[in-house]
Amino acid sequence: MATYLYRIGRFAYRRKGAVISVWLVILVLMGVGAATLSGPTKDSFSIPGTPAQQAQDLMAERFPEAAGNNPxxxxxxxxxxxxxxxxxxxxxxxxxxxxxxxxxxxxxxxxxxxxxxxxxxxxxxxxxxxxxxxxxxxxxxxxxxxxxxxxxxxxxxxxxxxxxxxxxxxxxxxxxxxxxxxxxxxxxxxxxxxxxxxxxxxxxxxxxxxxxxxxxxxxxxxPPGGATELVGIGVAAVVLALTFGSLVAAGLPLITAIIGIMIGSLGITVATGFTDLSSMTPTLAIMIGLAVAIDYSLFIVSRFRHELSLTSDRSEAAGRAVGTAGSAVVFAGLTVIIALIALRVVGIPFLTDMGAAAAFTVLIAVMIALTLLPAILGLFGRKAFAGKIPFLQSRDLEDDEGKPSFALRYISAVVRRPAIPLIAGVVLLGALAIPATGLSLALPSEGTGDPATSSRQAYDLVGEGFGPGKNGPLLVVVDAKDLTSGTPAAAFDEVVNTISAQDDVSNAQIVGVNRAGDTAQILVTPTSAPSDPATMDLVNNIRGAETALHDSIGVSYGVTGQTALEGDVSETLQDALIPYLAVVVGLAFLLLLLVFRSILVPLTATLGFLLSVAATFGATVAVFQEGWGGLIANPQPIVSFMPIFLIGVVFGLAMDYQVFLVTRMREEYVHGATAKQAVTVGFNHGARVVSAAAVIMMSVFAAFIAEPNSFIKSIGFALAVAVFFDAFVVRMVIIPSVMALLGDKAWWMPKWLDKILPNVDIEGEKLRQALPESDDALVGAPRP
Structure with a gap:
C-alpha cells in the first residue's frame, strides 16, 4: 500500500493543476446539486418493526383519512x-x-x-x-x-x-x-x-x-451549525500556527478541511432530495468530518516537513509523506468509517443516516488528504512553510536531534517503570466512569427542553393544570377484524375496561372507530408524566393484557404514543448494542491485525477504548444528567441514541491515535530497533504531532457545546472529553506502558497467521526497497 500511495502523492504534487481542477469541479457539481435537488430535513424518531410503530402503521391502514399518522x-x-x-x-x-x-x-x-x-x-x-x-x-x-x-x-x-x-x-x-x-x-x-x-x-x-x-x-x-464550525476552525488555526511556526503551513490543513466539509455537507444536502434526513445529520457529519480532515492533513504535512530534511526533491518528499503517513491515514479513516457504517446494525433509520453521512465526510477527508493536499503542497512549492511567526521556531515535529525533548524524557521514564503509569491511568479512568452507573435515557421532548423556552413553559403549564399524564397520552389501536366472540363494539368496551383496571390510568375511552367498524382508537391518559418509569410500566402492562383478550375473544391491539415510542427505542438500542460492538470491534480488530501484524496490540487497543468510552460516559452523565460544573442550566436524561452513536464514533477516533502513534513504533521495530527502543523512538517521533492533532480535534468538538440543541451539545462535549481521555491517557500513558511491559511479545503473531495475512506495508518497508539505492537509507531509516 505504501508504494501505491507514494505514487499517488508524487503524481498529485507534480500534476497539481489537474488534481486541483478535478476537486474544484467536484465542489461545483455538489453545489449545483445542492441548489437544485435538495429537500427538507425531517426530525422523525420512528423505528420500523417496533410495537409502537406497528400500532402507527395499523392506524394509518385502518384510518387513511386521518392526517399525520405519526404525531x-x-x-x-x-x-x-x-x-x-x-x-x-x-x-x-x-x-x-x-x-x-x-x-x-x-x-x-x-x-x-x-x-x-x-x-x-x-x-x-x-x-x-x-x-x-x-x-x-x-x-x-x-x-x-x-x-x-x-x-x-x-x-x-x-x-x-x-x-x-x-x-x-x-x-x-x-x-x-x-x-x-x-x-x-x-x-x-x-x-x-x-x-x-x-x-x-x-x-x-x-x-x-x-x-x-x-x-x-x-x-x-x-438549525444547528454555523458559528460553532468557525470557532472550531479558529482554534485549530491557532494550534496549527503554534505547531508549525508558519502561517502557510498552518493554513494548508485548514484549506483542505474546509474544502472537504463543503463537499461533504453539499453532498448530504443533495441526499435530502432523495431520502428523509434529520436536521442534526449534517451537523454531526460536519463535526466529525472537520475534526478528522484537519488531523489527517496535519499528519501528512508534518511527515512532509520531516521528509524535506532527508531529500531535496520536494515531489519525492510529498510521495514519501503520502506513502507512510498516508497509509496510517487510510487505515485510521477505515476504522472510523467501519464504526459509522456499522450503525446500520442497530436498525434505526435516522441513526443509520447519521452514520452514513458522517462516514461520507470522513471518506472525503481521507481522499482529499491523499490527493488534494499534496497538490496544494505542489502549488505552494518552496513557500509551503513560509510566513514564519517571529516568536516561534519553524520546526520538524518528528525530528529527534538536538537536546532531548519533553516527549523523550517522558517516554523514557514510562519505559523504565511502566507499571506505575499503567495503574495510575486505569485507576483514573475507572474513577471517572463511576457516574455512568446512573445513566438515564430519553428521547428529546418538550419536557426535557430548556425551562426558559416557551415550549417548556407550555408543557409545564399543562402538567400543572391538567395533571402530568395530559402531556403524554397513550393511544391504543384495537383490531377486531378477526373477532371470534361477540361484536366489535363489545370487544372495544372490553378492552377499555381492561385498560381502565390498570394502575396509573386516569381515563381510557374510545375516540374513534373506522368506517368498517372493525378498528378503534382508545385514548389512555396516565396519571404519571411521559418520562416517569410508571408510564412505561403502564405501557408494558397494557401490552401484557393483550394475550388474554386475544385468546378469549380474538381481539388484538397495539400501544403507541411518546412513552411507548421512547421505550421501544431504548429496547431496540439495548438489543442492538452487543451485535453492534461485535461487528465494529471484530472488523476493526481484523483491520488492526493487518496494520500491526500482532495479536496483543489490537487487543490492548480495544481494551483501552473500553476504558476511554466508560470514562466518557461517566463524565457526560455527571455534567449533562447530574448537572456537575454548571455547564448546562437544564440537567436531563441523556438522549437515547447518543450512547451507541458515541461508542461508534469514539471507537473510530480511538483507533486513529492508535494507528498514528503505534505505527511509528512498529516502523522502528521492523527496522531493527528493540521493543523498548521502538516504543521510545516511535513515541518521541509521533507524540508531538499526535498531541497537536488531539488538541485540534478536542477544540473542534468542544466548540459544539455552544449549540442550543441538547443532543449536539452533549455529543460535542462527549467527543471532546473522549479524545482527551483516549489520546492523552490511553494512547500516551496506558498503551506505551503495556507495550514496554510486553516487550517483544507485543509483536507476536502465530507463524501460520502471519503467512496467510496480506502484507499491507504500512511501515513503508517495500517502499524503501523500491526507491533508488541512493535514497534507500533515507526512507524510514531508524534514527537514534
Whole structure:
C-alpha cells in the first residue's frame, strides 16, 4: 500500500493543476446539486418493526383519512393560556383575550383551511373544525357528552368524565389550550411562521393572560451549525500556527478541511432530495468530518516537513509523506468509517443516516488528504512553510536531534517503570466512569427542553393544570377484524375496561372507530408524566393484557404514543448494542491485525477504548444528567441514541491515535530497533504531532457545546472529553506502558497467521526497497 500511495502523492504534487481542477469541479457539481435537488430535513424518531410503530402503521391502514399518522411528525402549535392569579379563563376579559389570539391565528396563511373558519358564522361540519377558545370548547364537549350518553350506552356521569378528560380546559378553569393545525411538513416551518405565531400570542399577553406556545410549528430553535464550525476552525488555526511556526503551513490543513466539509455537507444536502434526513445529520457529519480532515492533513504535512530534511526533491518528499503517513491515514479513516457504517446494525433509520453521512465526510477527508493536499503542497512549492511567526521556531515535529525533548524524557521514564503509569491511568479512568452507573435515557421532548423556552413553559403549564399524564397520552389501536366472540363494539368496551383496571390510568375511552367498524382508537391518559418509569410500566402492562383478550375473544391491539415510542427505542438500542460492538470491534480488530501484524496490540487497543468510552460516559452523565460544573442550566436524561452513536464514533477516533502513534513504533521495530527502543523512538517521533492533532480535534468538538440543541451539545462535549481521555491517557500513558511491559511479545503473531495475512506495508518497508539505492537509507531509516 505504501508504494501505491507514494505514487499517488508524487503524481498529485507534480500534476497539481489537474488534481486541483478535478476537486474544484467536484465542489461545483455538489453545489449545483445542492441548489437544485435538495429537500427538507425531517426530525422523525420512528423505528420500523417496533410495537409502537406497528400500532402507527395499523392506524394509518385502518384510518387513511386521518392526517399525520405519526404525531411526532405533525406540524402544529399548541397555544396554552393561563388566567391571572385569582381569576379564571371563564371571565369575559379572558375570553376576549383568547378570541383575539385566535383571530390573529386564523389570519396566518399556513393554518389549515378548515381551522380558519370564523366560529361566529360557522355551521355544520365547519363548526366542528373551527378554532374556539378553551371555555367554549369545554361547553360544547360537555353538551355533546350529555346528549349522546344514552346513544353510547353509558351513564351521563361517565360521559361527562370522558368529556372532561378530553377537554382543553382544566377543572379549575385556570388553564386551557388550543391545538392549531398547519399545512405542509416541517420543511415549511420557517422563521417568518414562528414570528407570526409569536405575534398572535402577544395579543393575549398584552391583555394580561399568560400565553405559552409549544408544538413543532412553534419550535424556536435555530438549525444547528454555523458559528460553532468557525470557532472550531479558529482554534485549530491557532494550534496549527503554534505547531508549525508558519502561517502557510498552518493554513494548508485548514484549506483542505474546509474544502472537504463543503463537499461533504453539499453532498448530504443533495441526499435530502432523495431520502428523509434529520436536521442534526449534517451537523454531526460536519463535526466529525472537520475534526478528522484537519488531523489527517496535519499528519501528512508534518511527515512532509520531516521528509524535506532527508531529500531535496520536494515531489519525492510529498510521495514519501503520502506513502507512510498516508497509509496510517487510510487505515485510521477505515476504522472510523467501519464504526459509522456499522450503525446500520442497530436498525434505526435516522441513526443509520447519521452514520452514513458522517462516514461520507470522513471518506472525503481521507481522499482529499491523499490527493488534494499534496497538490496544494505542489502549488505552494518552496513557500509551503513560509510566513514564519517571529516568536516561534519553524520546526520538524518528528525530528529527534538536538537536546532531548519533553516527549523523550517522558517516554523514557514510562519505559523504565511502566507499571506505575499503567495503574495510575486505569485507576483514573475507572474513577471517572463511576457516574455512568446512573445513566438515564430519553428521547428529546418538550419536557426535557430548556425551562426558559416557551415550549417548556407550555408543557409545564399543562402538567400543572391538567395533571402530568395530559402531556403524554397513550393511544391504543384495537383490531377486531378477526373477532371470534361477540361484536366489535363489545370487544372495544372490553378492552377499555381492561385498560381502565390498570394502575396509573386516569381515563381510557374510545375516540374513534373506522368506517368498517372493525378498528378503534382508545385514548389512555396516565396519571404519571411521559418520562416517569410508571408510564412505561403502564405501557408494558397494557401490552401484557393483550394475550388474554386475544385468546378469549380474538381481539388484538397495539400501544403507541411518546412513552411507548421512547421505550421501544431504548429496547431496540439495548438489543442492538452487543451485535453492534461485535461487528465494529471484530472488523476493526481484523483491520488492526493487518496494520500491526500482532495479536496483543489490537487487543490492548480495544481494551483501552473500553476504558476511554466508560470514562466518557461517566463524565457526560455527571455534567449533562447530574448537572456537575454548571455547564448546562437544564440537567436531563441523556438522549437515547447518543450512547451507541458515541461508542461508534469514539471507537473510530480511538483507533486513529492508535494507528498514528503505534505505527511509528512498529516502523522502528521492523527496522531493527528493540521493543523498548521502538516504543521510545516511535513515541518521541509521533507524540508531538499526535498531541497537536488531539488538541485540534478536542477544540473542534468542544466548540459544539455552544449549540442550543441538547443532543449536539452533549455529543460535542462527549467527543471532546473522549479524545482527551483516549489520546492523552490511553494512547500516551496506558498503551506505551503495556507495550514496554510486553516487550517483544507485543509483536507476536502465530507463524501460520502471519503467512496467510496480506502484507499491507504500512511501515513503508517495500517502499524503501523500491526507491533508488541512493535514497534507500533515507526512507524510514531508524534514527537514534
Amino acid at each position: 411526532m411528525d405533525a406540524v402544529s402549535a399548541r397555544f396554552v393560556f393561563a388566567a391571572p392569579e385569582g381569576q379564571t379563563l371563564e371571565s369575559e376579559q379572558s375570553r376576549q383575550a383568547m378570541d383575539a389570539v385566535l383571530a390573529k391565528v386564523r389570519g396566518i396563511e399556513q393554518v389549515q383551511d378548515a381551522a380558519k373558519v370564523d366560529p361566529a358564522v360557522a355551521s355544520g361540519a365547519d363548526a366542528a373544525q373551527a378554532l374556539v377558545n378553551p371555555v367554549e370548547a369545554n361547553t360544547q364537549l360537555l353538551d355533546m357528552a350529555k346528549s349522546s350518553a344514552a346513544d353510547k350506552g353509558i351513564s351521563e356521569e361517565a360521559a361527562v368524565a370522558n368529556a372532561q378528560a378530553l377537554s382543553p380546559l382544566n377543572a379549575d378553569k385556570t388553564v386551557g389550550y388550543v391545538e392549531v393545525p398547519f399545512k405542509g411538513d416541517m420543511g415549511d416551518v420557517n422563521k417568518a411562521l414562528r414570528e407570526q405565531i409569536s405575534s398572535a400570542a402577544d395579543a393575549g399577553r398584552n391583555a394580561g393572560l399568560t400565553v405559552e406556545i409549544s408544538g413543532s410549528a412553534a419550535n424556536d430553535a435555530e
